[in-house]
Amino acid sequence: MIGGGVVLAIIAVLLVALGTRFLQTKGWSSPIPRPDGGYLSGGETDTEHAEKQSGLLRWLTTVDHKDIGILYLVFGTVAALWGGTEAMMIRTELLTPTADVWTAATYNGLFTTHGITMLFFFVTPVFFGIANYFLPLLLDADDMAFPRINAIAFWMLPPSLLLSRAGLPADALGKLLSTVGVKIPFLEALHPPETGWTLYAPLSIQSGNPQVDLLLLGLHLSGIATTLGAINFIITVVSERGDDIGWPDIDIFSWTMLSTSGIVLFAFPLLGSAVIMMLLDRNFGTTFYLVEGGGPILWQHLFWFFGHPEVYIIFLPATGLVSTILPKFSSRKLFGFKFIVYSTLAIGVLSFGVWAHHMFSTGIDPRVRASFMFVSLAIAVPSAVKVFNWISTMYDGRIRLTAPMIFAVGSIGTFILGGVTGVFLAAIPIDLVVHDTYFVVGHFHFIVMGIIPMMMFAASYYWYPIITGRMYDTLLARLQAVLTIIGVPITFGSMLIMGALGLPRRYANYPEQFAMLQQVASVGAFIIGIGVLLWLWNMVQSYRVGPRVRDADVWKLKRDDAFTREWQWFEQKLADRYGTDGGESDDD
Amino acid sequence: MDQKVIDGEARPARMPGLFRPVDRGPDMHRALRAITGGLVGTMVLGGFLLVLDTQARGTLSVAAVVGRFLGIDGRPLIAIALFAIVTVVVWPALFVAIEEYLPFGPDPAAQAVAFAAVIGIVFVVVGRGSITGPILVIYVGFSVLAHLAYGFAFGSIYGRLAG
Numbered sequence: 079m080i081g082g083g084v085v086l087a088i089i090a091v092l093l094v095a096l097g098t099r100f101l102q103t104k105g106w107s108s109p110i111p112r113p114d115g116g117y118l119s120g121g122e123t124d125t126e127h128a129e130k131q132s133g134l135l136r137w138l139t140t141v142d143h144k145d146i147g148i149l150y151l152v153f154g155t156v157a158a159l160w161g162g163t164e165a166m167m168i169r170t171e172l173l174t175p176t177a178d179v180w181t182a183a184t185y186n187g188l189f190t191t192h193g194i195t196m197l198f199f200f201v202t203p204v205f206f207g208i209a210n211y212f213l214p215l216l217l218d219a220d221d222m223a224f225p226r227i228n229a230i231a232f233w234m235l236p237p238s239l240l241l242s243r244a245g246l247p248a249d250a251l252g253k254l255l256s257t258v259g260v261k262i263p264f265l266e267a268l269h270p271p272e273t274g275w276t277l278y279a280p281l282s283i284q285s286g287n288p289q290v291d292l293l294l295l296g297l298h299l300s301g302i303a304t305t306l307g308a309i310n311f312i313i314t315v316v317s318e319r320g321d322d323i324g325w326p327d328i329d330i331f332s333w334t335m336l337s338t339s340g341i342v343l344f345a346f347p348l349l350g351s352a353v354i355m356m357l358l359d360r361n362f363g364t365t366f367y368l369v370e371g372g373g374p375i376l377w378q379h380l381f382w383f384f385g386h387p388e389v390y391i392i393f394l395p396a397t398g399l400v401s402t403i404l405p406k407f408s409s410r411k412l413f414g415f416k417f418i419v420y421s422t423l424a425i426g427v428l429s430f431g432v433w434a435h436h437m438f439s440t441g442i443d444p445r446v447r448a449s450f451m452f453v454s455l456a457i458a459v460p461s462a463v464k465v466f467n468w469i470s471t472m473y474d475g476r477i478r479l480t481a482p483m484i485f486a487v488g489s490i491g492t493f494i495l496g497g498v499t500g501v502f503l504a505a506i507p508i509d510l511v512v513h514d515t516y517f518v519v520g521h522f523h524f525i526v527m528g529i530i531p532m533m534m535f536a537a538s539y540y541w542y543p544i545i546t547g548r549m550y551d552t553l554l555a556r557l558q559a560v561l562t563i564i565g566v567p568i569t570f571g572s573m574l575i576m577g578a579l580g581l582p583r584r585y586a587n588y589p590e591q592f593a594m595l596q597q598v599a600s601v602g603a604f605i606i607g608i609g610v611l612l613w614l615w616n617m618v619q620s621y622r623v624g625p626r627v628r629d630a631d632v633w634k635l636k637r638d639d640a641f642t643r644e645w646q647w648f649e650q651k652l653a654d655r656y657g658t659d660g661g662e663s664d665d666d
Numbered sequence: 667m668d669q670k671v672i673d674g675e676a677r678p679a680r681m682p683g684l685f686r687p688v689d690r691g692p693d694m695h696r697a698l699r700a701i702t703g704g705l706v707g708t709m710v711l712g713g714f715l716l717v718l719d720t721q722a723r724g725t726l727s728v729a730a731v732v733g734r735f736l737g738i739d740g741r742p743l744i745a746i747a748l749f750a751i752v753t754v755v756v757w758p759a760l761f762v763a764i765e766e767y768l769p770f771g772p773d774p775a776a777q778a779v780a781f782a783a784v785i786g787i788v789f790v791v792v793g794r795g796s797i798t799g800p801i802l803v804i805y806v807g808f809s810v811l812a813h814l815a816y817g818f819a820f821g822s823i824y825g826r827l828a829g
Binding site for chain 1: 735752792
């Protein structure tokens with residue numbers, strides 16, 4: 079029947095409308111009045127930034143650290159949703175033992191692009207966004223040390239994402255054009271790379287897919303952007319601090335960003351050089367990573383010399399957020415502040431001495447392997463110091479289970495699981511058994527999902543009032559926190575079990591006996607995905623209609639003498655906007 | 667001339683941007699607001715469905731789903747054009763007609779999300795055809811999500827233009 083679906087949809091909508099009306103007249107359901115009367119953001123004008131450009135031009139030309147921070151956060155969120163979609167696709171493919179949803183080649187593309195998108199275009203930009211917004215406030219600096227370089231560093235990221243991920247937009251554009259009869263062969267030539275995010279030679283050199291070249295260029299560009307950002311953070315912390323902030327007064331999040339930036343400074347330029355050499359091998363006949371030249375193992379050394387510090391680049395800011403948020407909701411000072419700073423610095427240094435633990439099974443010299451095993455075991459010590467101090471901070475504290483706190487406490491738990499399995503993997507005999515199995519995937523996802531995004535969520539809730547001037551839906555936030563904390567061990571715990579049972583990673587097909595565990599992992603992933611959608615809704619909808627914040631002490635931090643500088647800045651901002659008596663402003 | 671004077675003369679208190687601030691006067695007609703919202707919503711919906719079609723890599727065709735939904739299976743171009751008319755004009759018109767009866771008021775964005783969720787569910791059920799197996803998870807999830815995003819984009823624009 080023509081229009082069958084449309085008619086059915088109209089009937090369904092009318093039924094819902096009638097049902098609602100019925101419930102309203104019966105008094106069972108009525109619109110809940112918002113505490114502030116339910117303002118829409120449409121009523122606001124940007125009187126606060128009267129000196130800035132308006133509209134789109136403001137966001138394209140801004141050099142304000144707060145604006146750039148928001149740009150980073152939006153960019154990182156888009157990348158996360160893109161990479162998250164691929165995660166959901168991976169888990170859908172793995173619901174059945176055979177590759178019956180997509181081909182094995184598509185599956186290879188999915189895990190490659192998922193890894194690259196999440197590591198390079200989600201995590202680092204989001205942490206840089208948070209740091210951009212808050213570091214100058216925490217350090218009482220006017221802005222970042224080099225505001226224009228800050229803007230340049232951000233604006234390099236969208237093109238680098240587009241280069242790295244050109245396959246999907248090219249495919250979509252090709253589809254659109256083909257519907258109107260235009261065919262551009264180049265658009266069809268770009269396929270997602272199937273090399274894994276590690277781009278191991280010789281596979282990545284032999285691949286005839288031109289998208290691999292674009293990916294290498296994109297990674298190079300993103301490396302430049304990240305390095306510029308890191309230099310900016312270092313100079314800001316070292317020389318832009320306010321007059322009354324000496325080195326002992328620097329907060330813990332700034333310390334972790336300083337350490338992270340230091341690692342970036344030494345790791346990313348090396349990645350840039352390594353990918354250029356790979357580009358030359360692919361296109362100009364050089365032999366850096368061929369057997370005749372440096373050999374495929376050279377790529378692994380260079381890649382992991384960058385790659386393992388990269389793990390700490392994305393991990394340290396998350397620990398900084400735990401150390402920042404946890405004490406606030408425990409009504410305690412951070413236990414052993416100095417030791418957490420020392421452990422952060424120690425991780426920064428040690429992170430450059432563990433790279434070959436990714437290569438235990440490649441046949442490198444056993445004496446070299448042993449030394450890397452010792453350093454890999456040693457790096458667990460500063461991480462354990464952090465965990466001990468976090469738990470000690472909570473001990474005998476007055477715990478308030480707000481959404482940021484639930485995330486912070488949950489992160490400690492999941493990080494312990496990720497960290498302890500990492501210690502197992504650092505031991506050569508165990509690594510040789512479980513190398514390239516789901517055990518490894520489970521281990522690092524307990525970190526890259528279990529603490530990193532969880533602390534991003536925590537930060538997004540904790541500082542939401544400062545960024546938006548409004549309060550989020552606390553109940554929905556707590557629900558998301560609980561869903562995530564449930565989803566993570568279900569998903570990645572299953573992977574640990576599958577890996578221990580010997581299931582290799584990166585295959586679209588797997589033996590029948592793992593079907594149940596794979597399905598459990600997929601269900602866990604979907605739970606996490608639903609949580610992410612709740613978060614997105616909460617962020618966007620609360621920005622529009624959330625209750626306005628009038629009292630800067632949202633978290634009752636003054637009571638514990640924990641009303642830190644960014645909140646003091648916010649208090650001043652509110653006083654300027656509403657007047658010190660909390661009166662109405664002109665724009666309301 | 668003194669640089670400060672030049673700046674002071676050349677730069678008004680607020681520079682106009684590419685997009686001027688939205689005129690939130692009470693004059694904009696409700697129907698026009700709805701169609702503007704529908705247009706933006708359709709772009710969002712189209713984006714989502716295009717990503718679904720691309721990511722599905724040939725295992726499902728969104729044009730065919732839309733064709734089944736509209737009851738004109740086999741003519742994808744006409745189906746897409748008709749679908750665009752439905753999402754730009756028909757759904758917004760229906761929303762305007764029954765707005766006060768929808769749940770989650772007074773915010774039109776929240777109301778439109780509920781409205782679009784119902785449409786999305788019908789879209790998924792009617793348009794499903796022979797899609798089975800694990801791809802169904804992606805199909806259902808993405809299609810409903812696309813409609814929720816459509817509803818939110820439509821409703822927030824509709825509300826924002828209301829002043």
